[in-house]
Amino acid sequence: MEQHEGRASRQADDGWWSGRLHELWHVAETAQDVTGLADSLYDMLLRMPGVLAVVGTRWSGGLLHYLRRVTVAEPTASLVEIERDYGESGAAGAPDGDPTVTVHEVSELDGTMPHVQVLVAAGTRSLAECAVPLGQGGWASFMVGTADRDTIDVTLRTRLQQVAEVAMVSDRRITARRADEVRQVSDAFLAEASLQMDSSLDVKSTVQRVARTAVPAIAEGCVLHLCLPEGLKSVSFAHMDAGDQQWLGKVAAEDTWLTEALRQVLGSGQALALNGEGLRGGPFGPASSGAGRAVRAISVNPLKARGRVLGTLTFLYHRVIVAEGASQFLAGLADRAALAIDSSTLYEQRRRHVVSLQRHLLPRELPRIPGITLSSAYEVGDVSLDVGGDFYDAVPGAQGGVTLLLGDVCGRGAEAAALTGLARHTLRTLIEDGSTPEHALERLNQALVREDTSRFVTALVAVLVPDGEGFRVRYWSAGHPAPLMRRADGTVEELVAHGDLLGVLEDIEYGSGSVRMAPGDALVMFTDGVTEAKAADGTYFESRLRDEVTRTGAGEAQGFAERLAEAVVEFRATGADDIAVLVARAESTG
Amino acid sequence: MSGPAGEQRIDHDLVWVVEDSAEDAEAIARALRRTHPGLALDFTDRGTGFVERLLGAARRPGLVLLDLKLPGPSGADVLRSIRSRPELDGVAVVAFTSSTGPDEVDTTYAAGADSYIYKPVNFELFRAVLKGAVDYWQRKAKSGDEGPGAQPPS
Incomplete structure (x- = not known):
């Protein structure tokens, strides 16, 4: 209870606040991901007078990825994964330009939204909200809930906007750094994968190398399908987790939802990336059962060589947000893999012809x-x-x-x-x-x-x-x-x-x-x-x-x-x- | 393989590395210090006595990074002896080598490895691969502690 006794004295103290804000900027400079930053940020807002709950949500358009919350009853920040698409009504909350603070009554909000439910459960009636734009159509919203509207004064609104801005800047910096890292790793991966693939003229071993080299540098799981005379066949799969390896093999070989997605890619020749609602009805995503629950997104790239589609390269991600530039990288990787497979297939075909001609x-x-x-x-x-x-x-x-x-x-x-x-x-x-x-x-x-x-x-x-x-x-x-x-x-x-x-x-x-x-x-x-x-x-x-x-x-x-x-x-x-x-x-x- | 937390004194921020090449050990240390500054690392260059050390440790690592190509008892031997002790079930073992023979993957999984990762030549890539492996097992351990669904955002 020591913390609550301190709240009244600290909240009004501008010196305390600016000290904490300064610290926050410092954390934002060096943070590797937003988790460390979030702990300080939520704690600071919760210490403001009259604040019963602080909730943050992370969105891509109308898709709600997760929310983070602290309440007076549970002052340790916890994260709840959602991955649900709220369509128009979700996207309506996206920021329109620079961050601004708006004030609402909780009763005016859509009670089916998970963050509203958190606010209601914490006993709040009013809230101040500040939404900030992030990269790639993403955005985040920070909300502080209070028992009554009067508590939401200028100080609270200003401070909410200040921390929201820190979070925004930090997120952009982290995203940019990560994109840079992904580029470096992608280049290295392509070089390494080319080496691996070129060292074998045997198709089976080539495709296994592709899958194994990609996990976990690119994704948690990788599956490779080839168009064979008997149809589209899973020829190689690799999972980060030994315990999920067999599951992945079965899904790759038998799942009708996945087969449908692969056919779509084969038909159009265009890559496909699915997450959130896009995974509904399939073996992946939070709504599925078993090992697939941990999968947050999948990407499927066509393997094209000399104008023909040879098959598909599928990646399974346990993380939601894939870095910028990933799509070009995946396309590059798929092309490289297709070329390696094509050369080894040609070699094998030609050899088969030789053997059969010889028999004649x-x-x-x-x-x-x-x-x-x-x-x-x-x-x-x-x-x-x-x-x-x-x-x-x-x-x-x-x-x-x-x-x-x-x-x-x-x-x-x-x-x-x-x-x-x-x-x-x-x-x-x-x-x-x-x-x-x-x-x-x-x-x-x-x-x-x-x-x-x-x-x-x-x-x-x-x-x-x-x-x-x-x-x-x-x-x-x-x-x-x-x-x-x-x-x-x-x-x-x-x-x-x-x-x-x-x-x-x-x-x-x-x-x-x-x-x-x-x-x-x-x-x-x-x-x-x-x-x-x-x-x-x-x-x-x-x-x-x-x-x-x-x-x-x-x-x-x-x-x-x-x-x-x-x-x-x-x-x-x-x-x-x-x-x-x-x-x-x-x-x-x- | 996240066992019941606390019961076996498992520290998920502690990683033990078995790697006989000083150069590779240095690369692992350099990579993990950058991506996971909060991890405590412990290096050993031999498989001899490793399981006994694990059993006797006051704090057991949540993760062991095991080079399969070791002098003396091989990585596969060490792996099998770890898996023969049920009290070490909570320790995730990530086996790695520089080869990617499909047979080796199967036999390594059969011997009880939780992950098999391929050790790339390029340092940036090596770092990405290690980060992927450590993140995966830390996240899994954490979601085991906090119930399904919890994961740090990217």
Whole structure:
């Protein structure tokens, strides 16, 4: 009660007031936000004689953000968040020019307004009000309530106006400083985000980086949606609070209100910012339930690149007032993110096309040959965006057995792909029609020479004919790496055969040979992507090829080629070249 | 993670920082002194014995800033040991690293971090990120004390 005893003596003392006002200006100079200032300001007004309550309200047009109050019964300032739009009647209280003090009877005011309710509850009948303009259409109003109109004298009115002006100036200074900070942070964020996004060509990782970098520098939550063939999909989300992370993921994936808002942005191509009433009916804002209650505002920006809208970037804010310049910054960020996503999407699309085109150049499935298990593998080089020239095929023999083809067109790209198709189909068709391998290779060479291409082709043809319990293998090589024979006991023999490249000279010679393949033995054919795969330490796979063939051939016949290709992929540091492997293993009898 | 106020002697204006890089610790101190001059900061460069210190402290911090890349017991180890003590539930733990691997975020959340923040290279941005994290947990602690809805205005 000490405080109340002091009131009567202090209130009339102009010296006390000017001392406090001076202090207030000093606080206003240095305040980081209005909270510290508000405590002194409300306390000063409450100490004036006859004042029962001091209430402040913070508005944007007709939207009431919050009110702050002190009363004689509760002299510690408390803040009540409102976030409600009172439309015209709310906006009517906005200041018209410079701050002026008006005096009203409480009974004349709209009793549904929360600040009026505070005044009524404190037992006030009259009030003096001073509204001040703040930046960006915002305004604040300070009210002192008294028991009767006579208490509101010139001194009280003057003092109310003085503190209102301090609050106004301080708010403007804080807003300006904050805008400056936001600009600095925005620039830094864009630079950092660009670094983060550029370090990945993978879309998934790119979008996750966007979301994670933004929280909490920009907002408390971030969600990224992309327009995928199956529709608009949430692809990444990040929340400041681990406890709300799952909630956000669910809202991003399922909420119909949010989906509607996103569609609006996709349709118009224009950014959207919602707060207060704008959030009504959705999963956010004080009227919602659960984790969304803390969200005060959201912004949705379209992600646009090369004239297409790729998706949306959504931020969730727990703070009401977003600094000036935020909209340009968000647009800049969305553009940057869209560009990063677009590049990684393009990369992935192109790679998918390469892989699918490559598949078309290979047989859809290998034939079933009695007594032989065939396996094959094809690995597209990782960094490659062009179709490679490796090919293989298997043609069943008329009297049992099989003819295996494997080759490599040098280089990559559309021309290599065309020649690969030509080579595989020429060899296959001729062999199906009963041509000998020599003849088939000869015809292919002529076709290539006729094409007058600068590219050459290497090829290997192996004819497997049933012979007793196993097979007789005859093979022809046109400049291709020698195949290997893995014996059932694990030993590996190289089937040396030289021979000229195809597509260079009119007349060529092939290297050929013949070998027996007993049950359990396997013929291993591959392209130079296998032997030339290079590890980080500079060694080539060739140096361990035999050991790996021994090892990977030890398991099931099915999957032998895949296991060998996998060993190569694991070994190599960079996978520039494609790899093709074709294996035929004679089934063990009994 | 705002526990019952008072009961565990939690001081929401006290922040403990576990950071082995002297340079980063200095940046954190510089950033927080500017944005939150009222905070008391306590720095340590090792995870060893950290939980014991927390348990024994007369005043427990409302917030721990934990570098995940630590020598000795890793940040994740420290995190798990904090979360294995229910009496430390009221202490919010903000884990941070300079990498943003999505897997790391998931595992860090699974280990019981309240926030995962990414440590940017730029100082202004670092300050904004730290401010965002400290504001968030202070606001949350405060609204836990005063009932829902209370928050300082911007």
